[in-house]
Amino acid sequence: MTTTDPGAPAPAVVDGPPSGERRAPVVVMTDVARAAGVSQKTVSRVLNGSAHVRPEVRERVRRAVDELGYRRNAAARALVRGRTHVIGVVGLRSALYGVSQHVMGLERAAQASGYGVVVVSTATGEADEVLRGVERALELGAEGVVLVEPYFDTRALRGPLAGTPVVAAARSAHEGQRAWTVDADQVGGVEEAVEHLVDLGHRCIGHLAGPTTWRSALVRERTWRAAVEARGLAVVEPVRGDWSARSGYEATCELLAREPRGRVTALVAANDHMAVGAMRALAEAGLSVPDDVSLVGFDDVPEAAYLPVPLTTVRQDLALVGERAVASLVELVEGHGRADAGDEPRLDVVPVELRVRSSTGPAPRAAGGGRPPT
Amino acid sequence: MTTTDPGAPAPAVVDGPPSGERRAPVVVMTDVARAAGVSQKTVSRVLNGSAHVRPEVRERVRRAVDELGYRRNAAARALVRGRTHVIGVVGLRSALYGVSQHVMGLERAAQASGYGVVVVSTATGEADEVLRGVERALELGAEGVVLVEPYFDTRALRGPLAGTPVVAAARSAHEGQRAWTVDADQVGGVEEAVEHLVDLGHRCIGHLAGPTTWRSALVRERTWRAAVEARGLAVVEPVRGDWSARSGYEATCELLAREPRGRVTALVAANDHMAVGAMRALAEAGLSVPDDVSLVGFDDVPEAAYLPVPLTTVRQDLALVGERAVASLVELVEGHGRADAGDEPRLDVVPVELRVRSSTGPAPRAAGGGRPPT
């Protein structure tokens, strides 16, 4: 690595990298001006779509730009205008379906609003790493940041970061939230799933929980517990996984080993991938979905409808969450002059939708555990 | 939208946006210098890790930086140094598993090499749209671009773009390739899959092809055909899908309707999601995997091993492809002074690996079609 890494230990160079390393853009605005026979300022006007340039001059400049292959220098523009028109996305490095869908929505919305996107990924999502990621995004010129971190507590945005426009996306709000938040309606989704199962007659509904390092997993778990308790149903202690199909398989095996056969007649998985693993474990145990056990997922991955048993699941439109997050961030960035950080953090909840397919069905008559319906 | 969108029709403003819109960073290097009682240049030296600063002064500057919450202005730095240390990723907007895994690898590698990443997504991947995307990335300050476009022909990089450092990633090379290319070994993967099936005694191996708008789909299809023909086996005309489980389901239904039952004893799907759909279609037709039909996927998505019938598939490490792409791009960007674009385009192939699981098994004895083994 020959680059002068800022913050790195001092290289044994006198003062800077040896000159000659610099790669100045070949052609600058003055070159275009000379070619078009106008002043450099007029070129600037044409390129910025200013009125008050004669069409003929405009045309001449345009031609010169094309001929020379001129491209404006983003750095110089940003420097003089004091704005970069770039936003940052700081997110956990993850190939999860939801995450990528989400980032795509973010980028498209940013582009539509005239912003570029720099991405900074974090390896673990721990607070200090996220803070470094935000710093990095700002150093790359971001005017604001969308956080796509599953657990980060925005109250950690203290000190010099306190004034930074930040929107937390696709994660449920903390109490004492310090940033605007956009998320899908996790609570509503789980409640709807439980309601659906109860309507089908299930009285003992288990849960395959997601990792505790994801707030949304905790919210789903808490909501499941509350929904089950509110109906006076038995609470089977959930088994925890890590979103993966493997973990869903293992968790289900563990649950089946622990609970008497026939007691749990329905399972709510924290996401679709875990539900896939659960299906396999249930099949291996000789249990049929949905005749013996009903199964609900979360996410509605595209293949959910085409699994051997099409999966009932909660659809969340994470691309839309991304769009809304960008909209909020742009509002924060551009309205920075007015009420500033005075307003309390906003919470934007995007609706979800239960997709009922074949993996859920009526509870088996000879259901074991739970109390009889009231 | 109040921003002055470059290239947009001229707003009815006299010359530029009304001043007052600018948001200058609160604290600049001179402020730090004043607080630390040194010159601005010395602050610059400390922040760039230059030698020849007394430890005591260095410490004073560091403290002032922390106290004021100072952050260097990326635009000014880029302007004066002539380098942005940013690379662009221009890619098709897609939530496909492979794509996101790939971009994560890219970002991590870029960060490790001291580069930031700006992403620009394209909606369709058509050539002129991709070219605009590249332009956009360059206008955002990218010094080079990684193309993650499934079909783009790099020969279109003519004119002012001809000299741009570009690496095409995760797509198979065109003939007459104009850019360095990094890709997983599509050909080897399909060949290995066919070989595996032939070893198991299959004599009629069908293919569920991917969309023609993806070069990798075409390569997989071509390779499958060549491998089958080379062994003198029957070629069953493939059915085409679009990577989705739905399309895999529909393609398989179509194939089953078209071919006499028992003729095709093995299917190579263009990716794992299509294989999932195929499984469902086969099950609905009363065919068992792998007893009646063997099935091979491509990608090795994490849940492949936990499907009801664990899927035999070709694992490609797209994160690694991303890393190698960045490595190549950095080489191009930093070595721009030497051989320039003189060297012929490089082709970097990352090995793949066949993961044999339960979805493939010996060909049924009473296989219908195909020719007897020679």
Added chain:
DNA sequence: CCTCGCGTTGACTGCGCTGTCAGGACCGTG
């Protein structure tokens, strides 16, 4: 003692661009 050289520091400059402001060309009106 002076000189030399090194380590350390700061004044100045300019990167490429846009905002400001002033000036010229041209129109219509009094």
Added chain:
DNA sequence: CACGGTCCTGACAGCGCAGTCAACGCGAGG
């Protein structure tokens, strides 16, 4: 013809930073 107004254009300054070069202080060597 003079005058004000409108439209168009260019000279100039300066955004925040790093490179250049000169100057300072100080210890070693002559």
